Amino acid sequence: MIRTAVIGYGLSARVFHLPFIRRQPELELVAISSRQPELRQDYPQLQHFDEGAALIDGCDAELVVITAPNDSHFALARQALEAGRHVLVEKPFVVTSAEGEALITLAERRQRTLAVYHNRRFDGDFLTLQELVQQGRLGEIRYFESHFDRFRPQPRARWREQAGAGSGILYDLGPHLIDQAQALFGTPQAITGRCRELRTGAESTDYFHLLLHYPEREVVLHSSPFCAAPTLRFMVQGTQGSYCKYGLDPQEDALRAGSLPDGADWGREPPSQYGQLHTADGSETVATLPGDYRRFYGSLVRALQQGSRCR
Template identity: 50%
Template sequence: MTQSFNNSLIKTAIVGYGFSAKTFHLPFIDTLSEFDVTAISSSQVDTVEQDWPKVQHYLTAEEMICNTDAQLVIITAPNNVHFSLAKLVLENNKHVILEKPFVTKITDGNTLISLAKEKGLLLSIYHNRRWDGDFLTVKKLIEEKTLGQIKHFESHFDRFRPVVRQRWRENSQDGGGILFDLGPHLIDQALQLFGLPDAITAHCKITREGSSNIDYFNLTLHYPDKLASLSASLFSAGPNLRFNIQGDQGTYRKLGLDPQEDLLKAGIRPDGEHWNNESVEQYGTLYTEDALVAVKTELGGYQHFYQGIAHAINNAGQVPVSAEDALWNIRLIELAMESERLGKTMAVKL
């Protein structure tokens, strides 16, 4: 029987206590008044008990999911267990948020979507980069046709990590590598702007010594009137180009990543609406035929995802990121790997 949740204060449990949980999730659910952190599962017993002494601690995700009275479970575990843990959460009649990527196999995603619908539970994926200030700026420029007709859209998520690290994100054979780690960010943003492409051409390579997974990719999404190029490299040591968007009325270029991740890593609490303002020096530039202008970055904020979740739970609203949307990211990743394997462009079919 589907459990009914009517209280405005949402009891929340988190699977995992690593970088993702501590940086991208706990600061928001701890800051927002709609949520109450009630349980954490992690093998880091001493650290969790020190940081969260009033929160119930479980050694395993499975034990917590089956025993906690939390209404909502956030999964920040490795990609290869997203499906099994999310399925267990839904079977225990709790709402679930999954870190991206949603799943590593299309069939698993469809199973979770069907199960959530059957039980009347919320299933959402944490595509937080929809609330990057630079992305919101790009979205506004395109919607207002400031650049005219877009001809080429270029989006990067580059880093300088030439040495392979011994961690699951890089070494897991099921959902490891940057195509599953960074790819969903870039793909999701492109789909939000332009919808599904007609086709995809991809180069997905292993470039670092000792690497066992894709650590470079360039995906070209083919639209009737434009191309979208999505790239990630781990050999980018200089100032990183984030966006280069060319239209028939001008070009917008933006360097550097949205500041929210660095602020959160530095321990800045996301209080209020303006905790993550960019400085003037960080603004992107609009180039036209006879001028260049600094473009103020729109105000982003990952808190908007969780505010949307609270509204969806308390008011039977729509989740801020649907599982159906997130599953298209996985479908395009699968097509990208097939494009690399076959050396040809792959059609994207509904």
């Protein structure tokens, strides 16, 4: 069993991490840090700490999962690595590239696994798109457009939307879109970005439009807080056809509603949200593969057991 501790007890920990840690048989949850009073009621059997730094110093966890605010990721991850722990950091990894490079160097020196929680590599729509690309059904991709839009026209009083290092929608949702694009196409030659505060009273970026520059294709990553229409997720155009997909993977909504990630139907989309493939021969509906965030923690466990990188 891999003794595991979680720093933070906000939405990220409760929705995206704890349900998967609890169902992963190789992981033993031993400690959580948070000042939220409900923590001790929800997990009375665990060690409790008010601060993440105290958790790292005071528990015997082998793996530390960091879900604290973005601007604290670097300091906490560095402390955990220096203490000889493996580390999983919620996205964004850190707030500057220099911090990221320093942590990678430290993890290599300490021979510890260091991973970022890119769970949306296991969104059903992205898995479906990957399969279409691998099967060659779209030919050579020439245009790729990826959206993560919402209808939130009023700013909210939460740290993610306040002014400060690591706040704003680019740090919040941008890592998902950038990671998926890199998984498909590799590292771009350059990036052009337009980041704005479009909502009245906004203190941090709430809109972005990124262009990832590749020699053979156009890649557009986009997020807007004013999308009240059905949400475009992917528009992909290739030499053999196009794929258009609306709607978001259902796993987040299910987790927020309290569902546990179990059962054969986990991560399945309703047929009404399936995407469309268009070719010279006509159009067809493409059933979305089931999404499965469980695969991330399964991959992390294998990496820890084998001493390899998490993929």
